[in-house]
Amino acid sequence: MQIGVLGQTSGVSPDTIRYYERMGLLGPPGRRANGYRVYGPAHLERLAFVRHCRDLDMPLADIQRLLHLLDHPADDCRDVDGLIDTHLTQVQERLQSLQMLAHQLEQLRGRCHGQHTTSECGILHELVAAAQGENCVCHGASPRMEGGV
Numbered sequence: 001m002q003i004g005v006l007g008q009t010s011g012v013s014p015d016t017i018r019y020y021e022r023m024g025l026l027g028p029p030g031r032r033a034n035g036y037r038v039y040g041p042a043h044l045e046r047l048a049f050v051r052h053c054r055d056l057d058m059p060l061a062d063i064q065r066l067l068h069l070l071d072h073p074a075d076d077c078r079d080v081d082g083l084i085d086t087h088l089t090q091v092q093e094r095l096q097s098l099q100m101l102a103h104q105l106e107q108l109r110g111r112c113h114g115q116h117t118t119s120e121c122g123i124l125h126e127l128v129a130a131a132q133g134e135n136c137v138c139h140g141a142s143p144r145m146e147g148g149v
Helices: 003-010 014-023 041-055 062-072 078-109 122-131
Strands: none
Touching: 003 062, 014 062, 014 078, 041 122, 062 078, 078 122
């Protein structure tokens, strides 16, 4: 199949497919006499694997490592376990950070109720105060910036 068909079948754009080829995530395709790339079922399967890993928000370096391990079935799978454990820890840390961000936004949102002018908006007042180095409801005490804004 040509790159357009591979892209449609896999849901991956042709530009991304070419990028994955350059990164070594996909093996080189065959070439027709006219120079067009020709992909087979193995390319589609590998691309589906890469896409699934990307859907799990794995970085390309980790996917390269997983593909290497996949290509070496006699290797110890502790490397796979360790890679997933590390990724899981990173996701959990990011989740905790996002939960803190949600709490901060909730605190900020609580500063403005009802309908009034923007000059009376508690949210804008808090954001301006924080920009000037003052305490804000969403971050508590913030260090004052030197020299003002």
